[in-house]
Amino acid sequence: MAHLESRKHISPDSGFPITLHPNFNPKIKDYVPPDPIREEFHPDKDRASFADPEKKALFSIAKRVDLTELIGTRLENIQLSQLSPQQLDELALLVAERGVVFFRDQDLTTEGQVKLFEHYGTLDRHPAQKDQRHVIIRGSREDHREILKYTPWPSGxxxxxxxxxxNPPSYSLLRMEEHPPVGGDTAWVSQYGLYDALSDAMKKFVDGLHAVHTSRLQYDTILDLWGTGPNRPPIDTHHPAVRTHPVTGLKALNVNTGFVTGFAELKKQESDKLLEFFAYHIHSADDHYVRWKWTVGAVxxxxxxxxxxxxxxxxxxAPRKGIRTTVFGEKPYFDPNSESRNERAKQEKESMINGENGATDGQTQTPA
Ligand SMILES: [Fe+2]
Incomplete structure (x- = not known):
């Protein structure tokens, strides 16, 4: 926080730093990113699409422990470094269904991790990433609530x-190399679940909207707070507020409080109120939430x-150091004929009651 430009401009009245407009912050104003904005591209078909829906190869060795009902599974008795291409495909399908999958005591190296992740597609590059293939994730010891007074991106x-x-990333893998004994947990919330938790009227409303995802606020904050230069200029992208998952075929909310600043179809006050609701919706979703305590070697x-x-x-x-790899996903899309996880479960139940075969094909038979 000491590096913030605003720290050099203290109010004589309050004694607190004065927030600066980015255009008058020399660190932001004078910076020219070295790379251009990325163009859309079409990634290869998701590896999870090739998986056996029952994941027999993976579960022939791995023991499955679901950490909550609706999100998060830990796999035991396996080393990621030893998985076959078939098992890696099945792992991707499990991740697409359960949202996040955990492992402990892995012997994976950075080289091995990069190689493993290349199986899933083209490696993504974070705007602040120096190495072309992975990004180093550190801890978060700053006071987010205080930082947000002086720099615009809500980084926490x-x-x-x-x-x-x-083309936002599809899969991410984070492997912890150094970690304090306590603190630094990561939490995940299911976007399948957040969509299902909306009322039918709200689902219909949100189905037709586009969320404004921006890197503008992160761009300013990276330059000022982190003191590093983003690779690319900032962009606003309008993605469907509800997206269809290309493998499971399920609807997922596509709104987050870190990058979404509003909704393209709405006026400002409408947009702000809806975003405020979603902030509450995500932060209060304990039934769709899982929290992971890291240890060295955990993934x-x-x-x-x-x-x-x-x-x-x-x-x-104590230091916290993780290695993250990600791959590009498809450009998010909304298929109005796709269904939510609860809707699918309900239909499958009704089909069974009616004595029909509720199973369809391998890609859509995925109640998680
Ligand atoms: Fe992240």
Whole structure:
């Protein structure tokens, strides 16, 4: 926080820093990003689409422990470094269904992690990422509530990784190399669940909206607070506020408090109030929430298309260092014929009661 430009401009009356407009902050105003804005591209078909819906190869060795009813599974008795391509596909499908999958005591190296993740597609690059293939994730010891007075990005908020990209990431994998004994947990919330928790009237309303995902606020904050230069200029992207998952076919809310600043179809006050509601909706969703206590060698793999996450801020002294890899996903889309997780479960139940075969095909038979 000491690096913030506003720290150099103290109010003589209050004694507190004065917030600066980005255009008058030399760190932001004078910076020219080296790379252009990314163009849309079409990634290869998601590896989870090739998986056996029953995941027999994966579960022939792995023991499954669901951490909550609706999100989060821990797999035991496996080393990610030893998985076959078939098992990796099945793992991706499990991640797409459960939102996030955890592992402990992994022997994976950074090289191994990069190689493993290349199985899932083209590696993404975070705007502040120096290495082309992975980003180093540190802890969060700053006072987010205080920082937010002087720099605009709510960095401690719920987000899907770089959701402002035209092709936002699908899968992310974070492997912890150094970690304090307590503090620094990460939490995830299911976007399938957040959609299901809305009323039918609200679902209909939100189905037709576009959420404004922006990197503008992060851009300013990276330059001022982190003191590093973003690779690319800031962008606003209008993504469907509800997206259809390309593998499970399920609807997921596509709104997060970290990058979404409003809704394209709404007027300002309408937009602000709706965003305020979603902030409450995400923060209060304990029934769609899972929290992970890290240990050295632990790994989490999640699907940014159906979960949001945040690191829990703390005051711990010991270093925290994680290696994250991500791959590009498809440009988010909304299929009005897709269904929510609860709707599918209800239909499958009714089909069974009616004596019909409720199963369809491998890609859509995925109640999580
Ligand atoms: Fe993240």
């Amino acid at each position: 908020e719920w987000h899907a990784d770089t959701s402002f990209e035209i 989490a793999m999640w699907d940014n298309r159906c979960v949001v996450h945040r690191v829990i801020p703390g005051t711990y002294e």
